[in-house]
Amino acid sequence: MLYDTTDRAYLDGVSGIAVTNLGHGHPRVTKAITDQAKRLVHTSNLFHIGLQEAVAEQLRAITGMENMFFCNSGAEANEAAIKLARRFGHQKGVETPKIIVLDGAFHGRTIGALSATGNQKIRQGFGPLLEGFVRVPPNDLTAIDALGETLNGVVAVLVEPILGEAGIRPLDTDYLQGLRSLCTKHQWLLIFDEVQTGNGRCGSAYVFEQMAVEPDVLLTAKGLGNGLPIGVCMARGVAAEQLGPGDHGSTYGGNPLCCAAAQAVLTTLTEENVMSQANHIRDALLTALHGHLADPTLVTEVRGRGLMIGIQPTTATDQIVQRGLDRGLLLNIAGGDTIRVLPPLVMSLEQAGEMGAGIAQILNEIAQQEDRA
Ligand SMILES: Cc1ncc(COP(=O)(O)O)c(C=O)c1O
Incomplete structure (x- = not known):
């Protein structure tokens, strides 16, 4: 977790760009x-x-x-x-x-x-x-x-x-x-x-x-x-x-x-063998992502291994980081249009589920907005 100057909590899916693999304050x-x-x-x-x-x-x-x-x-x-x-x-x-x-x-x-x-x-x-x-x-x-x-x-x-x-x-x-x-x-x-x-x-x-x-x-x-x-x-x-x-x-x-x-x-x-958690966290995150997408075609591909996760959405990606912040999730875009999720190895499975569901809800909202435009 990271906390801003008003003590608001954020679930960290960036890890300082793949740096704090053991979380903050291990x-x-x-x-x-x-x-x-x-x-x-x-x-x-x-x-x-x-x-x-x-x-x-x-x-x-x-x-x-x-x-x-x-x-x-x-x-x-x-x-x-x-x-x-x-x-x-x-x-x-x-x-x-x-x-x-x-x-x-x-x-x-x-x-x-x-x-x-x-x-x-x-x-x-x-x-x-x-x-x-x-x-x-x-x-x-x-x-x-x-x-x-x-x-x-x-x-x-x-x-x-x-x-x-x-x-x-x-x-x-x-x-x-x-x-x-x-x-x-x-x-x-x-x-x-x-x-x-x-x-x-x-x-x-x-x-x-x-x-x-x-x-x-x-x-x-x-x-x-x-x-x-x-x-x-x-x-x-x-x-x-x-x-x-x-x-x-x-x-x-x-x-x-x-x-x-x-x-x-x-x-x-x-x-401590924390590395074996990587695939469990990945699975929990992706299961929640797919489970909460309003339409499965909102994501065309998921790439990467372990906790280096690239999600390819069919929606625009320019609002994703801000919408993540609004929900208390830290996310990142790489390669122009890929949601890059880099959670730490110490993330709990519940937190991983929260993050996957949150990403799905963000994509659902953007898709709805795009349909209305
Ligand atoms: C594959 C790869 N090589 C090199 C670098 C550069 O590392 P640094 O920013 O520590 O100089 C990065 C940083 O993102 C990277 O991802």
């Missing part, structure tokens, strides 16, 4: 942050940071990745991966390395991450952007294979397994498995941007586990600190050998305070 995370704030907040990476090593060890055990670079955001995790991929190319004698990215993808707003981003509206007005990105449509393996045969200098493929900002659009599992084979065949790095899909949001620590596809580089941020700024670029195999001490850096990255939060988040996700 006791274990709050205790870790307050205890650590009293001890030591920051030292810089000139010194060993035990908590950073402990979080790296937790991530290694969960993901199988070998080396970790800690930073402060999703965009910075993507920047690290872009540098890593370019370095990998240079080591192989590729002078102008290229990274394949997807139409509609979102990787962040710093210049490198923005150059990898496919959304024209977000890129517009900030040129010149970086060279070295080749864009292809999602879920089209032949387009990528063709590039492998004709284009020199490809070193990596960077994808979000579920395109979040584009409106919760999952890549097909077959496609991701095909990508894995193509990357192995052409000796490209497969980079998964799990900034939004990660940290329990989709019902597993990282969504790649559900797709049986192992990336070479794995990026995350958002939910890792449950609100404290932390990002990480993880690598395995040859990808883990590309960046050594001094090659890349961040003053704040992985500082003791943010790592204390991340440690508490990962411990909670793995020990």
Whole structure:
């Protein structure tokens, strides 16, 4: 729940854009942050940071990745991966390395991450952007294979397994498995941007586990600190050998305070098994949604996994956020016309039902209004 300045309560279906996956004021995370704030907040990476090593060890055990670079955001995790991929190319004698990215993808707003981003509206007005990105449509393996045969200098493929900002659009599992084979065949790095899909949001620590596809580089941020700024670029195999001490850096990255939060988040996700709630909450929300729609054709499709839910309505979407606020529900629109619902893993099934029913009632009202117009 969130409360406004008049103490009005809101059921949070946004989670700070997929960040507070364990809700607001989670006791274990709050205790870790307050205890650590009293001890030591920051030292810089000139010194060993035990908590950073402990979080790296937790991530290694969960993901199988070998080396970790800690930073402060999703965009910075993507920047690290872009540098890593370019370095990998240079080591192989590729002078102008290229990274394949997807139409509609979102990787962040710093210049490198923005150059990898496919959304024209977000890129517009900030040129010149970086060279070295080749864009292809999602879920089209032949387009990528063709590039492998004709284009020199490809070193990596960077994808979000579920395109979040584009409106919760999952890549097909077959496609991701095909990508894995193509990357192995052409000796490209497969980079998964799990900034939004990660940290329990989709019902597993990282969504790649559900797709049986192992990336070479794995990026995350958002939910890792449950609100404290932390990002990480993880690598395995040859990808883990590309960046050594001094090659890349961040003053704040992985500082003791943010790592204390991340440690508490990962411990909670793995020990308390809250992740298994994701699909129960999803089911309760969607059952209530469908049960309360006046007309089933008001929703054409529901996409995503776990608590990354994209609802595609046939009504206009411009009033949905405000109507949600009026009902005490926090909702969000992504990709222009998709209702993006990102509830926390700690939402009760009753609350999930309330949210699903509320969304249905909003759509019913808008449909009625549109019919009258
Ligand atoms: C898939 C993905 N990558 C990167 C980012 C950028 O993360 P940040 O806003 O922490 O820089 C986002 C943020 O929405 C995202 O969804």
